[in-house]
Amino acid sequence: MKKILALVLALTMLAALAGCGGNGNSSSGSAPGMEGNQEKVFTYNMNVDPKTFDPGLNAAVDGSHVINNTFEGLYRDTEDGLKPAIAESHTVSEDGTVYTFTLRDGVKWSDGKPVTAGDFEFAWKRAMEPITEYGFIFAPIKNAGRVYGGEIGTDGTGEDEVGVKALDEKTLQVTLEAPCEYFLSLTAFPTLMPVRSDVVDQDGLWAKDPAKAICNGPFKLESYTMNDQAVLVKNENYWNAANVKIDKIVGKMIVEASTGLTAFRAGDLDLIDVLPREEVPQLIASGELILNPYIGTVFLTYNLTDSGNAALQDVNVRKALALAVDRESITKLVTRSGEKPATGIVPSGAFFDHNDKDFNTVSGDYGLPASGDVAKAKQLLADAGYPNGEGFPKLELFYNTSDINKSLAEAIQEMLKTNLNIEVELRNQEWATYMESLFTQNYPDMARHSWTGDYVDPQTMLEIFMTGNPLSGSGYSNPEFDKQMQIAQTTVGEEHFNALYKAQDILMADMPFLPLYYNVTPMLLSDRVEGIYASPTGKYWFGDMDLVEVTE
Amino acid sequence: MLRYILKRVASTVVILFLIATVTFFMMRAIPGGPFTRDRALPPAVEAALNERFNLDAPLMEQYKDYMVNLVKLDLGPSFQKPGVHVNDIIAQGFPVSGKVGGIAAIAVIVLGVPLGIWAALKKNKFPDYMVSVISTLGITIPSFVIGTFMMYVFGERLGWIPAGGLSDWRSYIGPVIAIGGFSLAFVTRLTRSSMLEVTAQDYIRTARANGLSRGRIIFKHALKNALIPVVTYIGPMVASIMTGSFVVEKIFAIPGMGKYFVESITNRDYTVIMGTTIFYAVFYVIMVLFVDIAYAVIDPRIKLEQ
Numbered sequence A: 001m002k003k004i005l006a007l008v009l010a011l012t013m014l015a016a017l018a019g020c021g022g023n024g025n026s027s028s029g030s031a032p033g034m035e036g037n038q039e040k041v042f043t044y045n046m047n048v049d050p051k052t053f054d055p056g057l058n059a060a061v062d063g064s065h066v067i068n069n070t071f072e073g074l075y076r077d078t079e080d081g082l083k084p085a086i087a088e089s090h091t092v093s094e095d096g097t098v099y100t101f102t103l104r105d106g107v108k109w110s111d112g113k114p115v116t117a118g119d120f121e122f123a124w125k126r127a128m129e130p131i132t133e134y135g136f137i138f139a140p141i142k143n144a145g146r147v148y149g150g151e152i153g154t155d156g157t158g159e160d161e162v163g164v165k166a167l168d169e170k171t172l173q174v175t176l177e178a179p180c181e182y183f184l185s186l187t188a189f190p191t192l193m194p195v196r197s198d199v200v201d202q203d204g205l206w207a208k209d210p211a212k213a214i215c216n217g218p219f220k221l222e223s224y225t226m227n228d229q230a231v232l233v234k235n236e237n238y239w240n241a242a243n244v245k246i247d248k249i250v251g252k253m254i255v256e257a258s259t260g261l262t263a264f265r266a267g268d269l270d271l272i273d274v275l276p277r278e279e280v281p282q283l284i285a286s287g288e289l290i291l292n293p294y295i296g297t298v299f300l301t302y303n304l305t306d307s308g309n310a311a312l313q314d315v316n317v318r319k320a321l322a323l324a325v326d327r328e329s330i331t332k333l334v335t336r337s338g339e340k341p342a343t344g345i346v347p348s349g350a351f352f353d354h355n356d357k358d359f360n361t362v363s364g365d366y367g368l369p370a371s372g373d374v375a376k377a378k379q380l381l382a383d384a385g386y387p388n389g390e391g392f393p394k395l396e397l398f399y400n401t402s403d404i405n406k407s408l409a410e411a412i413q414e415m416l417k418t419n420l421n422i423e424v425e426l427r428n429q430e431w432a433t434y435m436e437s438l439f440t441q442n443y444p445d446m447a448r449h450s451w452t453g454d455y456v457d458p459q460t461m462l463e464i465f466m467t468g469n470p471l472s473g474s475g476y477s478n479p480e481f482d483k484q485m486q487i488a489q490t491t492v493g494e495e496h497f498n499a500l501y502k503a504q505d506i507l508m509a510d511m512p513f514l515p516l517y518y519n520v521t522p523m524l525l526s527d528r529v530e531g532i533y534a535s536p537t538g539k540y541w542f543g544d545m546d547l548v549e550v551t552e
Numbered sequence B: 001m002l003r004y005i006l007k008r009v010a011s012t013v014v015i016l017f018l019i020a021t022v023t024f025f026m027m028r029a030i031p032g033g034p035f036t037r038d039r040a041l042p043p044a045v046e047a048a049l050n051e052r053f054n055l056d057a058p059l060m061e062q063y064k065d066y067m068v069n070l071v072k073l074d075l076g077p078s079f080q081k082p083g084v085h086v087n088d089i090i091a092q093g094f095p096v097s098g099k100v101g102g103i104a105a106i107a108v109i110v111l112g113v114p115l116g117i118w119a120a121l122k123k124n125k126f127p128d129y130m131v132s133v134i135s136t137l138g139i140t141i142p143s144f145v146i147g148t149f150m151m152y153v154f155g156e157r158l159g160w161i162p163a164g165g166l167s168d169w170r171s172y173i174g175p176v177i178a179i180g181g182f183s184l185a186f187v188t189r190l191t192r193s194s195m196l197e198v199t200a201q202d203y204i205r206t207a208r209a210n211g212l213s214r215g216r217i218i219f220k221h222a223l224k225n226a227l228i229p230v231v232t233y234i235g236p237m238v239a240s241i242m243t244g245s246f247v248v249e250k251i252f253a254i255p256g257m258g259k260y261f262v263e264s265i266t267n268r269d270y271t272v273i274m275g276t277t278i279f280y281a282v283f284y285v286i287m288v289l290f291v292d293i294a295y296a297v298i299d300p301r302i303k304l305e306q
Helices: A002-019 A061-070 A117-127 A144-148 A257-265 A277-285 A315-324 A327-335 A359-363 A374-383 A403-420 A431-439 A459-465 A479-489 A493-510 B002-029 B043-052 B059-071 B086-121 B126-140 B143-157 B170-199 B202-209 B214-242 B246-251 B258-266 B270-298
Strands: A041-045 A075-078 A081-084 A087-092 A098-103 A164-168 A171-175 A219-225 A229-234 A248-252 A289-302 A395-400 A424-429 A446-452 A513-525
Touching (some): A061 A219, A403 A424, A431 A446, B002 B059, B002 B270, B086 B126, B086 B170, B086 B270, B143 B170, B170 B246, B214 B270
Parallel strands (some): A395 A446
Antiparallel strands (some): A098 A171, A219 A229
């Protein structure tokens, strides 16, 4: 009996072990390159398994990389600027509120059916429902904000009619709330790409299922393996397929940055953009790393509500703190990933005004040098009634738990102590808890915050400081600022940018935040890749890319 | 025997119920939620999402609904992977983690036990010292160091193992060593010390005095008793390493289930937290049950019925 039992037991355990071995996947290790019948395969690291490939539901940059290449909107954001894509041309009404787009002849879905204006109307109305995370992007369109706010449905008429309408198969009419400087660039945004009403489902599962993922971009989904990889192949039905040179794109989901780098060095990957932090300075020094401007800024925010520290309500104190921080040292010695010292909220190199001048350059540094100005900081603090930091309350600096945030907070702690004799205590919270604290001002003094814009117009960076916007994290409110922002939101061209410059002047005079640095997006690219484009919103465009033979 | 197993299954159900309940209320007590974003969602959107995932119902009602579904083995939809069921997430991740962990578990048993015996028999001689040094290293060096080291030396420098992913047999070397290294070292040491303890006992001396062969003494008389603590450790270990490791799977880019144990908590993916916790708990108690049965098989003095 005993022996039989022992045998059964042993067999069960073995079977349990062996059972798991049966259906492991045998994918991966796809050798990149042009071997075989000259098939051009480009492999990159997506870093994670993107949440979705559905244009209407996506809210993450990893998903955008795929969607930007499997779908195509009315316009396309390319290296040479905005270009007509599915739309052949458009007209704008005199008052700047009605856009009429004419679709290109012969544009098809990957299953051969024609792309119609109705597909856009369907996709946009679907994506502005208050169930998506990115529906706010439609705000310039008439009544879209009300739909996203849950006030009205997308099927309203008269006053409640949503401003997007397919006049016929090839004509799409869009009515805006007011003239909008950046609306045309929005039509290249993933959320505004068309989808087919007969394949979509509520959760976006269709977009990860090769049988259902009908799309209209240069590539289409061939396979998807959860947490492992997604494979895209050239879409022969794409209107510009003749100019697409890549046959296949493999997106790996390697989470660990050092593994990604090892795979890149082994030649298994052509592109990686998340790197081990400790390797970055060396890669920058050797010139291997490409740094693209990005529309993100890291800063400290103050609690400016009644629950906040009284000392921080004084603008001179806030200015003193800002001047006491040496951003140059922070980017050179702490973060070390090519970040640029920030002197405001609008990053340099990404936003350009009506004269095609860099918004950041035109506005200047507002007397806030990158390396700080300790003498002036001390003076301001003394003027505020705290000579040499005497009588100044101890401050608490909140940050969300991570190594880099800790080093950053420690550097700031040290600088404020040395330069202004202000004691700073550090407190960290795990990410989700932290976010809640930040948006409800549930922190006493200061908190680390970062903001990444949604579209390429400085408005996206400044907007968060408008009264009542929780995203500022500070509870800041200034009617004068709001007034200029409201002007900017409803005007175009010179008027628009002048209002933004004025709004920024007001903001910087109030200093409701402490600028730290502007983010950049790093990119490590294999030598054989040509013509890849990474937009300031961080999206890759592979449609004009080619792989070339590299001779050593 | 059968009665014993039935009794154990009944108590297991109670344990699992308690684990599920405690996990449910503990995870709901942490601040933040599955829809916490770095760009706070408008109230209408958050309300719609909460309604869709039944998060707007009173907590007790949500608890009741969850437990009812759990009885039907329905672990619910993930919050972070829209439309994907937690059952599917486990069905996809476990075979991968289980394969790597299973190989590691076999390696631990097949290598660890004989090494321990060998060291015990050669006590205070060279083989003993060598095994001691290696096993001390195995216990003290954390898996992420072993993993990173393997990846760097054999993956990047020498190119002997692939840079991440699971493909041919070589790709298993790194993860198996990283995930099984600690257990292997621990089992070796445990077997050694347990073996030394047993061989010092009177009945072994008696057996030796009676002129039994050395092999017979070790394998028939000493080993059986010496294995009891080892088996105690191996049971839960199998459950632990077969459900994957967050760190090791990350380093070697393995699409297993280890990451869900950690990421689901960061993301407040409630159903995934529950699903992975319960899955691990079930696996664990089953392995403990196996261990208890194995006791009776190894040592006739242990009676299951008592």
